[in-house]
Amino acid sequence: xxxxxxxxxLLDLMPASARMRCKLVSRPQQAQVITYRPAxxxxxxxxxxxxxxxxxLDTRERDLLILRAVAWFNATGLxxxxxxxGVTVAGALGTVLQFLQADAVGAIVAGGLxxxxxxxxxxxxxxxxxxxAADRHAxxxxxxxxxxxxxxxxxxxxxxxxxxxxxxxxxxxxxxxIRTQNLRQxxxxxxxxxxxx
Numbered sequence: 142x143x144x145x146x147x148x149x150x151l152l153d154l155m156p157a158s159a160r161m162r163c164k165l166v167s168r169p170q171q172a173q174v175i176t177y178r179p180a181x182x183x184x185x186x187x188x189x190x191x192x193x194x195x196x197x198l199d200t201r202e203r204d205l206l207i208l209r210a211v212a213w214f215n216a217t218g219l220x221x222x223x224x225x226x227g228v229t230v231a232g233a234l235g236t237v238l239q240f241l242q243a244d245a246v247g248a249i250v251a252g253g254l255x256x257x258x259x260x261x262x263x264x265x266x267x268x269x270x271x272x273x274a275a276d277r278h279a280x281x282x283x284x285x286x287x288x289x290x291x292x293x294x295x296x297x298x299x300x301x302x303x304x305x306x307x308x309x310x311x312x313x314x315x316x317x318x319i320r321t322q323n324l325r326q327x328x329x330x331x332x333x334x335x336x337x338x
Contacts, residue, residue: 144192151207154286159211162186169193174304177210186214194307202300205283205293212278216271229258272316273323280327294327 144167152160168176168189176189188210195203232255239247276297283293301321305313313321 142192142196144190147192147195147203151203154204154207155211156282156285159186159214163188163211163214165190167192172308174198174307175206175210177213179214197307198300198303201288201292201296202303204286204288205279205297206300206304208282208286209275209279209297212282213271213275215278216275227258229255229262232256232258269316269319272320276320276324291328294324298324298328 148165148167151165155163162185164185164187166187166189168191171189171191174191174194177187188207198206232251232253235251236248236255239245239251279297280288280290280293283296284290288296298321301313301317301324305317
């Protein structure tokens, strides 16, 4: 497997909308198998892959990891015009206005409102609920590519555990544990604490 041929294969696997927005990048120096971060709405969505580690995963694990990355971008869009983003913007404008008027108490209150709204926005892009939602959406995308729900869930479950092993993490992170418990329910395995060998 060469990075170029694998990138072509992964682009074919991705939904058409993701092909236009997501950019697959080879990062042989990174310790993680695959990384991605929230992107600005007008920019590319980079998905960085260490192909040396990536090649140690089987095809179904790689398929589910890339579909999960696409699903995660859809679940974490920063511009969603929700209540907390409105609170953050209003708080920031209020803070600036209070500073211009030299009102210390008003600036503190507006600053607190800004911090509260920003924290809620951050949690909506990084929390466990977003991670689980991305997993569920990835399973739906996989079903459009010929996987059954149970097969896709098993592949993603195996991928989470295999990636942790490749990245030399002795135990799964809390978010990964919750994700694997949800996936085990879909596969039909009993929910037990996960440990990576």
